[in-house]
Amino acid sequence: MNNYDIIVVGAGPSAAFLAYEVVQLDKSKKVLLIEQGKRVEDRNCPIEKLGKCTKCKPMCHITCGFSGAGAFSDGKLSLYNEEDDDIYVGGVLHEYIGVEETKRLIDYTDEIYLKFGADTKLEGVDYKKEVKKIYDKAKKEDINLVNIPIRHLGTEKSHELYARIEKYLIENGVEILFETTVSDLVIEENRVKGVKVRASKYAEDDNYNNDKIINGDKVVLAVGRKGANWLVKMCDNHNIQTKSGTVDIGIRYELPDKVMKDVNKYMYEGKFISRPYPFRDKVRTFCQNPSGFVSTEVYDNNITLVNGHSYKEKKSTNTNLAILVSHNFNYPFNRPIEYGRNVAKNLNALGNGNIVVQRLGDIYRGKRTWEEELKNNSVEPTLKSAVAGDITFALGYRTMTNILKFISALDKVVEGFAHPDNLLYGPEIKFYSNKLAINNEFETSIKGLYSIGDGGGLTRGLMMASASGVQTARNICKK
Numbered sequence: 001m002n003n004y005d006i007i008v009v010g011a012g013p014s015a016a017f018l019a020y021e022v023v024q025l026d027k028s029k030k031v032l033l034i035e036q037g038k039r040v041e042d043r044n045c046p047i048e049k050l051g052k053c054t055k056c057k058p059m060c061h062i063t064c065g066f067s068g069a070g071a072f073s074d075g076k077l078s079l080y081n082e083e084d085d086d087i088y089v090g091g092v093l094h095e096y097i098g099v100e101e102t103k104r105l106i107d108y109t110d111e112i113y114l115k116f117g118a119d120t121k122l123e124g125v126d127y128k129k130e131v132k133k134i135y136d137k138a139k140k141e142d143i144n145l146v147n148i149p150i151r152h153l154g155t156e157k158s159h160e161l162y163a164r165i166e167k168y169l170i171e172n173g174v175e176i177l178f179e180t181t182v183s184d185l186v187i188e189e190n191r192v193k194g195v196k197v198r199a200s201k202y203a204e205d206d207n208y209n210n211d212k213i214i215n216g217d218k219v220v221l222a223v224g225r226k227g228a229n230w231l232v233k234m235c236d237n238h239n240i241q242t243k244s245g246t247v248d249i250g251i252r253y254e255l256p257d258k259v260m261k262d263v264n265k266y267m268y269e270g271k272f273i274s275r276p277y278p279f280r281d282k283v284r285t286f287c288q289n290p291s292g293f294v295s296t297e298v299y300d301n302n303i304t305l306v307n308g309h310s311y312k313e314k315k316s317t318n319t320n321l322a323i324l325v326s327h328n329f330n331y332p333f334n335r336p337i338e339y340g341r342n343v344a345k346n347l348n349a350l351g352n353g354n355i356v357v358q359r360l361g362d363i364y365r366g367k368r369t370w371e372e373e374l375k376n377n378s379v380e381p382t383l384k385s386a387v388a389g390d391i392t393f394a395l396g397y398r399t400m401t402n403i404l405k406f407i408s409a410l411d412k413v414v415e416g417f418a419h420p421d422n423l424l425y426g427p428e429i430k431f432y433s434n435k436l437a438i439n440n441e442f443e444t445s446i447k448g449l450y451s452i453g454d455g456g457g458l459t460r461g462l463m464m465a466s467a468s469g470v471q472t473a474r475n476i477c478k479k
Contacts, residue, residue, distance in 0.1 A: 004030045004175075006476060007195055007216035009182045011035035012068025013462050014453030014469035015222040016165050019174045020112065021473030029477070032214065033169075033176045036200050036226075037064025040163045045295075053296045053304060053354070053385055058201045059179075060298035062307075063226040066176070067162035069297060074289045074310030075153030075161075076269060077113060077463040079106055079122070088146045089271060090464030091454075096440050097471060109467045113151065116164045119312075123150045123268035130266045134413065138272060141409045146271040154312030182230075183211050185219065187238050191447040192219045218448050218476055221436075222469065223455035228337055228431035229300050231455055241437035241445035245457055247336035248286075248430040249343055249399050250324035251391065252294055252306040253407075254423040256379060259416035260319040264290040269321075272413075276405035279398055281325050283406040286430075288321040294383035294425055296355055303344045306355045306383070306425045316382050322428050325402045340429040346394035347427045357386035360407070361420025363400075378421040391426040430460075441475040442468070450476070 006022065008015040011033040019031050036059050037043065043065040045056075063069045078089045080103055087094040087102050094102040114120065124131075124147055135145045153161060170176060181203040184196040194215040202208040223231055235242050263270040269288040276283060289310035297307050308320040329336055350356050358369045359377060368390035374381065392400055403424075411418035435457030442450045442458065452458055452468040459465045 002032075002214050004032045004214065004216040006031045006218045006220060007214060008033045008220045008222050009195065010068070010222040010224055010227060010453070010455070011066045011176060012222060012224045012453060012465065014224075014459070014465040014472075015220070016067065016162070016169065017109065017112065017466040017469035018220060018222065018452070018473045019169050019469075020165065021470045022477060023169070023172045023174065025473060025477040027173065031174045032216070033174065034180050034182055034195065034197060035064070035066055035176060035178050036181050036203070037066070038178055040066040040159055040166055043159070053298065056298070058203055062295070062297040063299060066166050066178070067158070068224045069226060074155055074287070074292060074308065075158035075462065076287070077110065077118065077151040077153065078461055079110065079149040079151065079463065081148055084148075089148055090461045091457075091459035093459055093464055093468055093471070096438075096442070102467070105467045105471055106463060109463060109470055110151070112470075113161070113466075116168075117157075117161045118151055118153055119157070121151075123152055124266070125149050127266035130262070134262065134266070134270070138413045141274075141412050143272050143274040143409060143413060146273065147267050148271075150268050152268060152310070152312075155309045156314070157312050185234055185238060185449070186213060186215075187446055187449075190445075192216070192449040195219060218450065220450040220452060220472060221456060222453045224465075225431040225454050226299060227455045229341070231436075232337055235436070238446065240449070243435045243437050243457075244328065244330065244334055245336050245435040246326050246328050247340040248324040248326050249340055249395070250322055250403060250428050251395070252308055252320055252425040252428045253323050254294055254318050254320040254379060254381065254425065255417065255419065257291055257317050257319050259414065259419070260288075260290065263288075263414060264319060272410060274406055274409060276402055276409065279402060281327065281398070281402050283323065283325050283402050286322040286324050288319065290319050291315040291317065292320050292382070294320050294381065294386070296383065296385065299431070302353070303341060304348050304353065304355060305344060306428045318379065318382055320382070323403050323406060324428065324430065325399045327399070337431055340431060343394060343396065344427045344429055347391060350389050350391075350393055351387040355383060355386045355425050356389040356391050357381055357383070357423055357425045358389060358391050359420060360418065360422045360424060362390075363392060363404070363424070364420065377423075379419075379423055381423055383425060386425055391424060395426055442472050
């Protein structure tokens with residue numbers, strides 16, 4: 001049985017940056033990252049060549065592998081404005097370490113990204129007056145616009161950058177187990193002792209009984225959104241304390257670049273937030289991809305979700321973005337991940353295992369979209385494997401009402417946003433809703449067990465997940 005100072009479950013951005021910072025602080029520490037998927041250079045999604053999702057086994061190349069699901073997004077690093085007195089994007093890291101310390105942490109983390117080849121250009125900083133006009137226009141419609149500097153890596157450039165980080169870690173003594181699943185945590189007398197592992201190909205084999213134990217003084221859960229379901233299971237099995245979480249459910253919206261040209265030019269990504277009547281739920285845009293491509297990603301039990309990519313060199317003529325509605329539950333039902341999974345299952349069933357796409361105008365007309373209508377639509381879908389249908393059958397009245405009211409309001413800010421030929425893909429669901437109870441050093445109710453990144457509800461997005469890894473390395477090493 002091996003013994004490590006730090007074992008990290010997952011090898012996404014939070015894990016990679018934790019390992020990087022440990023190398024800087026104390027190279028003598030033995031660090032192990034355990035990753036379900038493959039090396040970043042071996043991650044290839046077949047949909048690029050085949051035009052359809054083949055549901056890769058044993059793990060989806062989009063959601064699993066070194067650098068996590070973020071590497072197959074468009075690779076945006078969200079920063080902050082100097083004048084901001086709060087952190088408006090990226091989760092709740094600042095609630096644990098303070099706003100000013102979070103800013104310093106973002107600066108430090110950003111320098112690491114630059115060191116490994118991130119684009120030096122910042123989006124969203126050169127058009128203050130133009131952005132202010134859009135902001136004022138949105139305010140009149142009860143929509144808040146958050147504009148912060150963004151460093152755009154691009155999907156293909158993200159792979160290259162994270163490959164360099166992967167190589168750096170291995171060359172500096174960090175061990176990484178690829179294609180390996182953590183089947184359980186080893187906890188004795190409320191203290192973590194290590195993990196049980198098996199090859200990923202046996203991940204869902206309930207009869208497999210040859211798990212190996214790896215001992216570790218500290219175990220860090222950095223499982224990302226892909227690991228949210230696994231995290232629920234661990235919390236239930238080991239009585240790890242959690243807090244009430246939120247699940248974001250919505251759609252991926254695709255429309256012409258020409259409609260979004262001002263937002264794309266002045267901000268690259270505009271973050272619009274509103275609370276439409278009658279429910280007053282939080283509705284927001286997320287992960288905007290100018291000249292991008294709608295994509296799919298597969299989670300546990302073959303649940304297929306929609307996402308979006310934006311490349312540095314490969315371009316479409318469409319912009320896609322998520323429109324997400326935040327749902328909170330309490331007594332007698334407080335299983336947000338379970339709720340989201342059920343929505344996804346029903347929509348997947350309607351699409352025969354595929355993403356469902358529908359024209360906005362057809363929703364208003366109370367009808368489904370047919371394949372022939374999609375072929376003649378002025379907005380050509382970039383996700384060729386999507387199946388024309390009716391997402392309103394499964395998305396839910398409350399969610400759908402929020403989305404339609406939001407689109408209508410935003411059309412008064414961005415003319416053409418509610419054009420009937422614009423496309424809605426479903427489902428898009430963010431599984432970061434199992435929020436673990438952690439202290440200011442990110443330690444859970446189990447001694448020596450830490451939780452960071454998106455999976456445990458601490459962060460949302462590449463930059464903040466990476467920053468949480470850096471901070472956790474500092475927290476552990478100072479002990």
